[in-house]
Amino acid sequence: MLVSRRLVLRHGDEADVGKHAAALGYTKRMDVAADEDAEIARTVIWHADTGPGLVYREDLATGLPFLVVTSADPVELRGAVELAETVLDTWRLAELLAGVDAGQRPRDLAEAILLLGLGAPSSHDPRFYSRVSRHLASADATVAEAALFAVRYQPWEEYVDLIAELAAGSGPAAASARELLEQLEDDGVDDDLRQAGE
Known part of the structure; x- marks a missing residue:
């Protein structure tokens, strides 16, 4: 069962999350363009074969960019979240x-x-x-x-x-x-x- 945590980016954007994912050796697995008429948010997903995953999205209501960190292991999730908070400019x-x-x-x-x-x-x-x-x-x-x-x-x-x-x-x-x-x-x-x- 996947657990997740959402982090709101303060000044960063998709490129910053992509650099973070690349540094972790993650591969881009999905890239969805935004479509406001169809209420589809901009979404990009990176992950390796095992371990945590990263999901970048842009909230349709506010336009705010955010990152969802996912993992099947709560302890692993905590470490991935702490790393993302340190590397990326997120709201604590x-x-x-x-x-x-x-x-x-x-x-x-x-x-x-x-x-x-x-x-x-x-x-x-x-x-x-x-x-x-x-x-x-x-x-x-x-x-x-x-x-x-x-x-x-x-x-x-x-x-x-x-x-x-x-x-x-x-x-x-x-x-x-x-x-x-x-x-x-x-x-x-x-x-x-x-x-x-x-």
């Missing part, structure tokens, strides 16, 4: 959290929340959850919508009740919350999410 978890905590205008806060969501760990992390959930109920539509979109990146089941509550209300993000519940139901992300959307 503490920086993503601090970005949301900083006092900001709504637009800046919304951007920080999207970045936080994109860089969130795959497993539930209460530090990320508390920050996203806090802003789901924001009176500012831009901030609330950003928090909802952050949930899409890592739809942990802990968000179910909050999203269902938003969907049942009349707040600025109610319509988007209902849409998100329907999408998660269609995607089959989680039984609880499906039930909440019914």
